[in-house]
Amino acid sequence: MTSPPSCSIYKRVAVTALGVVSPLGIGASETFSSLRKNRDCIEPVTAFDVSDTRCKTAGHVPSDFLNSESRRHPRLHPAAHMLAAALQEALAGFRDGVAEFFIAGTTSGGMSFGEQFFRNLLARRGNRFNARLVGNYMPQKPVLDALDIAGLRIPIQVIANACATGTNAIGHAFTLIRSGRYRTVLAGGYDTLSELVFVGFDALQASTHEKIRPFDATRSGLVLGEGAAVLALEEMEQARNRGAHILGEITGYGVSTDNYHLTQPNPSGIGPKLAMQRAIDTAGRRPDEIDYINAHGTATQFNDATEGAAISEIFGNVAVSSTKSMMGHSLGAAGAVEAAVSLLALQHQFLPPNINTVQADPQNTFSIVANQSRSADVHAVVSNSFGFGGTNASIVLEAHDK
Secondary structure, eight states, X not given: OOOOOOOTTOOOEEXXXXXXXXXXXXXXXXXXXXXXXXXXXXXXXXXXXXXXXXXXXXXXXXXXXXXXXXXXXXXXXXXXXXXXXXXXXXXXXXXXXXXXXXXXXXXXXTHHHHHHHHHHHHHTOOSTTHXXXXXXTSTTHHHHHHHHHHTOOOOEEEXXXXXXXXXXXXXXXXXXXXXXXXXXXXXXXXXOOOHHHHHHHHHTTOBXXXXXXXXXXTOOOBXXXXXXXEEEEEEHHHHHHTTOOOOEEEEEEEEEEOOSOSSSOOTTOHHHHHHHHHHHHHHTOXXXXXXXXXXXXXXOHHHHXXXXXXXXXXXXXXXXEOTHHHHOBOGGGHHHHHHHHHHHHHHHTEEOOBTTOSSBOTTOOSEEOBSSOEEOOOOEEEEEEEEGGGEEEEEEEEOOOO
């Protein structure tokens, strides 16, 4: 292991709690069970009309959960319900910890309420509910609602950086603690299915009417999903002093922007390559010390080609999977949910599956965790998130050395 740059103020960053809501289930336990059982959680879309779209499926958070939360808090956006549940699970595991700051990432916020507002105007349905629709449209509103439900009064910051958003939120929190500016930061991401976003991806022909097959020679596009996840990041010494249960450690964060095209990555793979290399450099790790990569892996032709080339060049024959194959691409939530998945891989010593694999793309040198999860020695993980506009972010998570 190489040493990171010498600096006396650098702090180690522990993860002392997590909460997650996704199509895989409500909570870390259900999520882990679904990962081990290789569950395909993609289902037909029922939230809006998809009769005119090419893609007709998505990864839905369980409807019984959303219906139950809507009865308890009927005025809130579904994003608030998801984020509140993830936050409350994280706080339950955080025990006597005191959070100083909350960094949340999203791409759409309460967009579906904004959509309904304009539909009401066009249909001349009156303005009875318009104030509620407008009030819930703001991207920070689900965060404020989740904090209110949890009984927290702390500063927030909302990050929106395309599909790198969730990883950026966690990476920013890592940087704040590592630099010594904060000792405890909550970080995560959230997004719900939005009709505008859904038909937008369909119009771009980025979505598929088939199964999502990341890094497969037969891949044909992505499927959208939804969810939320929150991690409690804490300065390591403080966490140990208060006897916290440490789930893992974040050791590296890397970002890049290739500015190549609004929706297509640079074909050379330079963006993902720089983000991953900067993340492992920050962590003081060599490529051969990474045991598993939770890839962005959207199953589009362009993303998988560039990410695959970058992984192959840096890491060679490393184990790789995209858990989007199981739950879809939850946009602003994806990086946070997949960071939670990576922590579960470290905790339970297994490799999450890349389901629906038919024929691994021969251009890649890495080893796909094809179709079934498997037990493995997992000590260091890279989790990737890459987005439109060439926004790229990677983090390194490691098992805690007691």
